[in-house]
Amino acid sequence: MDPNLLTSLNAARRGRQAAILITGLDDGSSRLVMRGDTVTGDLGAALSKAFLSGKSGTVETEHGRYFLNVHLPAPRMVIIGAVHISQALAPMAAMTGFDVKVIDPRTAFATEDRFSSVDLVADWPEDALSDRPIDAFTALVAVTHDPKIDDWPLISALRAQAFYVGALGSRKTHAKRVERLAQAGLGEDQIARIAAPIGLDIGAQSPEEIAVAILAQAIAALRKDPGGA
Template sequence: MDPHVLKSLNAAKRARDAAVIVTDLEDGRDRLVRAGDHVAGGLGEAIGKAFKSGKSGVAQADGREFFLNVHIPPARMVIIGAVHISQALAPMARMAGFDVTIIDPRTAFATPERFEGSDLVADWPEDVLKDRPLDYFTALVAVTHDPKIDDYPLISALKTGCFYVGALGSRKTHGGRVERLTDAGLSEETIGRIAAPIGLPIGAASPAEIAVAVLAQVIEALRTRELSLRHAEGAAA
């Protein structure tokens, strides 16, 4: 591998840009292609497909064999609510490779002592998300139970097309939530994307167990999502 290609790739990863390393398996030459770069011919087509699918693999193009290694930005998790579950979920999600941010305007909950090592913002979600918008590569986990705090980021996540949107709350709580989001103009289908009750049904009881159930569900959504055209457009933007 060309050292310059390695450096450029790592720079793209740090900037959360999608990139493909193209290696000619016959002569070993490689280069970095960013989403949106123009590459001509059959190889260009194969690279376009790789960006869309997010899948790395060998491609035959223009009479040669290439390896296309796709690097998609790592998924983010935005947790609304600096609650007990979040204290367990944040370190677990980081260990699984997610960039984690916790947002909660209630300063009694959002204290650095309770969230050591986490990116914690003690402010209203609508203010925080203005500067750091959600994207397709983000999972939104709302766990405050409080409509004043949860509803805005939930609506924002559904409109953005976050690959996972989950909300904590009983069926009754969720029933009220569905009514409010319907009043806010969201369709039944869109609201149906919310994972509620949150987490895979593993009988989780303690906050840490619920965190496992949520993280497992987020990973399931991440690994089974269809990388649609929308994704490719997002990557090219």
């Protein structure tokens, strides 16, 4: 394998970009394909499928046998609001394999006491996320109810096509939110991606139960084929 391919693959992984390393098992050739690259034929179809499923494996094509090693970034969960629900959600999401960050500029909420062993940032989302912006492999959970805090990360997540975007709030609160986001220039389709009311409908009542409903919904968005979700 060409060492430059290894360098490019590692750069993609560091940069949280989805990539597939293709190895030709008949001729020992190697090639790196990024999500969005155009590849025709049987191989192209297999690549599209692999980017969706995340599964590595061998494929037989008209040009021979290939091994596809799929590299997808680890899913992140960014929780806006260091509230009671987040205290339950953050550790549960971490247990499930999410790389979790809780953000709340209100220092009364964002305290070490309430969030031990959680990556907690007491700052505005704009600043807290400047070094690692929301991307397609991020679940954004906005639970402050406060437009001053929630709106920016919601807009940012929808533009970045985050795989899950959920926002807490009554239908009335959400209707107003929809108006604000439309004014901010987001399309109807984009806004419709927000899970609101947030969480799977399991009749959750306590903050812990709501956390379960949110986590289950985020996992479904991650694991289920977008076409079948």
